Amino acid sequence: MSKILTQIVTQRGYLYLLKKLAAFMVLFILFDFIIGSFFRYLYFRQTSGWEFRTKYSVEDTRADILIFGASRAQQQYNPIFFEERLHQTCYNVGRDGQPIFYYYGILNGVLRRYSPKMIFLDIENGVFNSEQSSYDRIGVLLPFYKTHAEMRQVIELKSPYEKMKLQSSIYPFNSLLFKIAVGNTKFNKNRNEDIKGYIPLSGELHEPIRTVSFLNQHVLDTNKINVYRSFINDCIKHHIKLYIVCSPYYMKTIGTDTSISIAKKIAHENNVDFIDYSKDELFLTNSTLFDDTVHVNVAGARIFSNKLIDNILVKE
Amino acid sequence: MIFTSIPFFLFFISFAFLYYIFPLRFRWVWILASSLFFYMYGNPYSIIIIASIIFVTWFCALRMEKGPSEKVTPYFLFAIIINIALLVFFKYANFFTSTVFDLTNIVNTQVFHAGAPYSNPFILNVIAPLGLSYVTFQAIGYLIEIKRGNHKAEGNIGYLSTFLLFFPKIIAGPVERAHHILPQLKQYKPFNYDNISKGLKLIIWGLFKKLVIADRLSIYVDAVLDNAGHHSGTSISIAVIFYVFQMYADFSGYTDMALGISKVLGFDLLQNFNRPLLAKSITEFWRKWHISLSTWFADYFYTPIAISKRDWGIWSVVYAFFITFITLGFWHGANWTFVVFGALQGFILTIEFFTRKARKNMRKKIPPLLNNIIGTIFTVGYFALSLIFFRASSVKDSLIIIRRIFTIKGPVYIENPTIILFSLLGIFFLALIELKREYFDTLFNISTNRHWFIRNCYYCFLLLAILIAGVFDGGEFIYFQF
Amino acid sequence: MEKPEILAQLNTIFIDIADNENIRLNEMSSAGNVEGWDSLTHIQLVVAIEKYFKIRFTSKEIQSWKNVGELMDSIAAKVSE
Numbered sequence: 057m058s059k060i061l062t063q064i065v066t067q068r069g070y071l072y073l074l075k076k077l078a079a080f081m082v083l084f085i086l087f088d089f090i091i092g093s094f095f096r097y098l099y100f101r102q103t104s105g106w107e108f109r110t111k112y113s114v115e116d117t118r119a120d121i122l123i124f125g126a127s128r129a130q131q132q133y134n135p136i137f138f139e140e141r142l143h144q145t146c147y148n149v150g151r152d153g154q155p156i157f158y159y160y161g162i163l164n165g166v167l168r169r170y171s172p173k174m175i176f177l178d179i180e181n182g183v184f185n186s187e188q189s190s191y192d193r194i195g196v197l198l199p200f201y202k203t204h205a206e207m208r209q210v211i212e213l214k215s216p217y218e219k220m221k222l223q224s225s226i227y228p229f230n231s232l233l234f235k236i237a238v239g240n241t242k243f244n245k246n247r248n249e250d251i252k253g254y255i256p257l258s259g260e261l262h263e264p265i266r267t268v269s270f271l272n273q274h275v276l277d278t279n280k281i282n283v284y285r286s287f288i289n290d291c292i293k294h295h296i297k298l299y300i301v302c303s304p305y306y307m308k309t310i311g312t313d314t315s316i317s318i319a320k321k322i323a324h325e326n327n328v329d330f331i332d333y334s335k336d337e338l339f340l341t342n343s344t345l346f347d348d349t350v351h352v353n354v355a356g357a358r359i360f361s362n363k364l365i366d367n368i369l370v371k372e
Numbered sequence: 373m374i375f376t377s378i379p380f381f382l383f384f385i386s387f388a389f390l391y392y393i394f395p396l397r398f399r400w401v402w403i404l405a406s407s408l409f410f411y412m413y414g415n416p417y418s419i420i421i422i423a424s425i426i427f428v429t430w431f432c433a434l435r436m437e438k439g440p441s442e443k444v445t446p447y448f449l450f451a452i453i454i455n456i457a458l459l460v461f462f463k464y465a466n467f468f469t470s471t472v473f474d475l476t477n478i479v480n481t482q483v484f485h486a487g488a489p490y491s492n493p494f495i496l497n498v499i500a501p502l503g504l505s506y507v508t509f510q511a512i513g514y515l516i517e518i519k520r521g522n523h524k525a526e527g528n529i530g531y532l533s534t535f536l537l538f539f540p541k542i543i544a545g546p547v548e549r550a551h552h553i554l555p556q557l558k559q560y561k562p563f564n565y566d567n568i569s570k571g572l573k574l575i576i577w578g579l580f581k582k583l584v585i586a587d588r589l590s591i592y593v594d595a596v597l598d599n600a601g602h603h604s605g606t607s608i609s610i611a612v613i614f615y616v617f618q619m620y621a622d623f624s625g626y627t628d629m630a631l632g633i634s635k636v637l638g639f640d641l642l643q644n645f646n647r648p649l650l651a652k653s654i655t656e657f658w659r660k661w662h663i664s665l666s667t668w669f670a671d672y673f674y675t676p677i678a679i680s681k682r683d684w685g686i687w688s689v690v691y692a693f694f695i696t697f698i699t700l701g702f703w704h705g706a707n708w709t710f711v712v713f714g715a716l717q718g719f720i721l722t723i724e725f726f727t728r729k730a731r732k733n734m735r736k737k738i739p740p741l742l743n744n745i746i747g748t749i750f751t752v753g754y755f756a757l758s759l760i761f762f763r764a765s766s767v768k769d770s771l772i773i774i775r776r777i778f779t780i781k782g783p784v785y786i787e788n789p790t791i792i793l794f795s796l797l798g799i800f801f802l803a804l805i806e807l808k809r810e811y812f813d814t815l816f817n818i819s820t821n822r823h824w825f826i827r828n829c830y831y832c833f834l835l836l837a838i839l840i841a842g843v844f845d846g847g848e849f850i851y852f853q854f
Numbered sequence: 855m856e857k858p859e860i861l862a863q864l865n866t867i868f869i870d871i872a873d874n875e876n877i878r879l880n881e882m883s884s885a886g887n888v889e890g891w892d893s894l895t896h897i898q899l900v901v902a903i904e905k906y907f908k909i910r911f912t913s914k915e916i917q918s919w920k921n922v923g924e925l926m927d928s929i930a931a932k933v934s935e
Contacts, residue, residue: 070392073565079824084832091836192845215845217378226839233840234790520917655894670893678897679913689897725894729873 092225095236099199099229102239106151107196107232109253113149114165114200114207120144122166123253124159125178127152128303131351133176135252137361142368144173148253155190156183160283161197161210163290168206171294176364177287178301180350181270181334184284184315186277191215198228213279256354257347261306265340266349270311281318288326299368302332304339304360306349331367333360373413374543375629376582383410388636396560400534403557403637410539411502418501421458422537428454429511430532433518433525448519452512459508462500464706503542505703509668510536514550516672523551531557540633544626546644546664553639561638573819573831574632580834581625583842585798589618591791591843597763600773604782608773615763616756617799620649623662650810652747653731654720654754669696689725694718709761709770716758794841860926860933867906871898881923907933 100115102108121144123133129150138146149162159177166172194214200207201222212218221227229236249256291298300323302316316334323330338359339345345356352360373380387406394402412419432451436444514532517523526532535553596603596611603611624645634641648660658666678692694715701714724731735743757774764770786792808816818830861879868877872890885891891899900916903909903925909932919925 069563069565073568076565076569080828080831083828084835087832087836088839091840195845220378221844224839226836227844230839230844231790231794231841234793520914522918659892675893675896675917676913679900679916682897682901685901686898689894692897732873 089225092227092229095226095229095232096199096202098236098240099232102236104242104250105235105239107199107235108239109149109250110151110162110196111199113147113162113253114204115169117147117149117166118145118170119147119252120173121146121176122172122174123148123150123176123178124162125150125176126154126180127351128180129176129178130253131255131257131347132303132357132360133178133364134254134256134357134361136254137358137365139252141362141365142174146252150178150253151196154193154196155187156280156283156287157190157194157210157213158197160287161194161200161207163287164206164210165200165204167290167294168204172296174297174299175291176299176301178303179316179319180302181305181313182274182315184276184280184318186275186280190277190280195230198222198230199232201228210283254357256357257351259347259353261343261346261348261353263343265306265308265343267308267310270309270313273314276314276318281322284319285322288322288328292326292328298328300328300330301364302330302334304333304336304345304352304356306339306343306346308340309335329371331364333363336363338363373410375626375633376579379413383413384633391637392563396562399561400531400557403538404530404534407534407537407539407542411537411542415502418504421462421501421504422507425455425458425507425511426529426533426536429515429536430526430529433515434527436515436518437525444519448515451515455508455511455515459505462504463703506542506545506547507536509547509665510550513547513668513672517549517551526550526554538634538639540630540637540639541641544623544630545662546627546630546642547668548642548664552642556639564638567638568636571632571635571637574628574635576632576831576834578625578628578630578632580838580842581621581628581802583838583844584794585802586618586622586625587843588791588794588798588841589614589621592795593618595787596785597773600769600776603776603780603785605777605780606782607785608777608780610784612756612760612773612777613752614795614799615759616649616752617802619759620645621798621802647806647810649752649755650744650748650806651751652744653724654717654751655724655728657751657755658717658721665700669700673699690718690722693721693725697721704762707765708767709764712761712767712770713758716761720754797841857926857930860929861922863906864903864922864926864929867899867902871895871902879922881926882921884921903929909933 099107100111102111119135121135121138121142123129123135123138123146125133127150130148130152131150133148133150135146135148138144149159149166151158163175191214194211197207197211198214201211288298288300300319302319316332320330320332333339339352339356342356345352345359347353347356373383383406387402391399391402391406408419411422428451432447435447439447514523518525526535531554532550534557535548535550538548538553541548593611593615596607597615600608627644631641631644642664644662644664646660646663648657651657651660674692674696677695678688681688681691684691697718698711698714701710701712701717704710704713738746760773761767761770764773818826821827821830861881865877865879868879868888868891869875872888872895874888874890877888877890879888885893885896900911904911907929909929911928911932915928919928
């Protein structure tokens with residue numbers, strides 16, 4: 057014991073270490089705060105790019121119709137047709153590669169401000185599959201953690217340590233340095249055509265149709281299924297007309313994807329329309345409507361969007 | 373628990389804190405207990421295999437020393453065979469069964485199964501215990517040293533276990549020597565501010581290399597090399613060069629963390645990297661890359677082989693090169709690609725060995741700066757070429773990649789400019805630091821500046837860079853749709 | 855054979871094999887502090903020494919030397935046999 061006491065009081069003992077560490081921490085926290093605040097400022101004044109689209113979805117859009125989903129929303133639903141034929145404003149909040157957590161996070165951000173009249177939720181094969189990457193990708197919502205309490209629940213799903221990491225002011229903007237910088241310029245606007253959130257694909261597929269088997273079961277993620285239920289419940293609570301859609305594929309299937317069956321079942325339980333185009337003959341027989349096997353191109357998007365609107369008009 | 377994870381961070385903080393409260397005499401017990409916890413975290417059962425290795429090694433070493441002299445060799449062989457047999461079984465069982473399986477080519481799948489990985493029904497799903505080869509190598513080294521009469525056997529199995537299980541080095545080395553660690557374990561290690569400060573700095577530098585440089589580079593490398601069939605020769609060349617830096621930053625970063633963690637506890641581990649990418653030949657490269665492993669192979673593998681065949685003259689060296697490097701390659705994993713990787717090293721070392729006098733004379737005629745530049749480009753280039761085999765999943769794939777580099781013209785693949793920019797910045801910074809340390813070590817001292825503020829700003833900068841540009845998870849990705 | 859004589863001979867052999875004119879061996883010289891003496895040249899050195907002194911070492915002897923002093927002890931012992 058006496059040895060330890062000597063160590064504490066000697067010049068380069070525990071106290072000295074604590075003092076040095078504390079000084080270092082102060083320096084570090086100060087820098088972190090200054091740089092983090094600068095990033096925050098830049099992030100929220102972007103005018104283009106992917107991060108801008110997310111920020112616009114959460115904080116700015118007031119469209120009557122919103123389209124949720126991943127790339128199969130973003131690249132397949134053209135809001136122009138929805139606006140023309142349904143006489144309402146429309147924005148596509150889909151984002152490439154994003155899982156259901158993202159859709160629900162955005163929905164929370166939107167619902168804090170207003171209730172849209174109609175929502176389309178695009179659901180794809182394997183939407184409930186258990187994948188670590190789905191949790192990693194919640195990362196794009198981190199910038200909203202500080203100012204959007206309603207989105208925290210989804211963001212905290214990312215990992216058990218997220219709250220700890222979010223103590224840093226820089227962390228929410230990790231890896232975004234160049235993207236935010238470019239988002240503040242006009243560069244992106246000349247790069248991608250962005251039609252109210254819809255990004256057209258120009259390719260044309262020329263290959264024979266292949267067969268995919270869904271007989272092998274994937275492990276499902278209950279968090280994802282719960283988030284899906286919450287998405288439906290929140291829409292019902294806010295009196296939003298919700299359509300859940302499975303858009304076209306260019307592939308023959310053996311069996312049905314488990315995620316899609318479950319999504320369908322839950323939709324029916326809640327009296328929500330589930331519209332399935334995955335086995336639509338027009339698309340299965342026309343590879344030229346596709347950019348690749350899971351995304352329709354511009355021409356395909358025109359036909360698909362209008363087909364969907366026809367369907368809605370009949371139902372109403 | 374990998375060093376870059378938050379659970380490890382929490383584990384280490386609490387461990388180190390209690391370590392310095394523990395009575396000096398029993399600190400090794402605390403290290404052993406924590407190492408056991410670290411080892412069993414996640415997969416508690418593989419400790420049984422490691423424990424048997426430790427027991428056999430400890431017991432046989434003691435018998436070799438204390439028993440009658442005619443029993444030395446049997447005990448030695450028994451311990452070595454147990455060590456090697458377990459290593460071979462766990463590392464290579466899958467390889468041998470799958471090779472037989474591939475040759476017979478029984479199953480041919482027609483239907484692509486969505487999401488289900490294609491699985492080989494005949495593979496024994498053997499999962500090697502964490503750090504098995506490191507433990508085995510260190511145990512073998514210990515046994516050989518005792519056999520050669522260079523060191524005494526350790527009587528206390530606790531010390532021996534602590535040496536073999538020491539958690540900072542269990543995942544990725546360095547390959548330690550018993551006589552380097554055991555005396556340190558028995559030494560009293562009082563609290564020492566300098567050790568802790570040096571250790572923490574090494575940890576930060578290692579974290580930076582791993583998270584900011586290596587993991588960033590891996591995004592582009594994976595995107596291109598995992599889909600090499602879709603990329604131009606230019607993109608593949610860039611990815612292959614990136615991969616050299618990724619490997620180096622990843623491995624040396626992890627080693628720096630291991631060294632830093634040990635230093636915080638007052639331990640010195642073996643130096644594992646000495647700026648290998650600035651070596652002027654592959655021979656020199658292997659003296660600077662994964663040093664603890666290459667010296668292990670030199671002492672216990674290469675030298676005995678070369679000595680036993682020394683009547684062959686110069687060919688004994690060539691023979692030993694090939695045997696050593698093919699084994700070293702094969703140790704990296706059960707795949708023919710690693711054998712080719714090893715053979716490529718043996719090949720170039722042989723050539724360098726035969727031309728060394730000629731090269732030395734040539735160097736005298738070239739200005740040193742040019743000489744250094746040529747040497748470094750050659751080293752990185754050749755190592756990059758051999759790493760194509762190291763990384764690819766089969767020899768055939770590697771050859772396809774090499775062919776594409778020379779035949780497929782096309783633009784550089786830039787799906788996400790951010791990743792390229794961060795990657796280039798990372799390589800630039802790494803090169804800057806390495807060049808400074810190699811050639812201008814006494815100039816512009818920032819990390820060791822005598823002003824507290826400048827030193828600390830440097831380490832703040834490294835930590836902030838991790839927050840700004842480190843890869844924390846798959847948050848940033850290149851999304852492929854081929 | 856006297857130690858200084860052995861040392862002088864060793865020095866000549868080392869200069870030749872390690873291709874380094876500046877080698878000045880003493881009893882404490884080891885692979886760590888002689889440029890050009892490494893695991894590659896080590897074998898050639900052993901072969902050259904065996905040839906010159908007309909002796910034969912065992913593998914165990916070769917691996918036990920820690921410096922030139924111990925190497926010289928081995929040579930002296932073998933030559934006097």
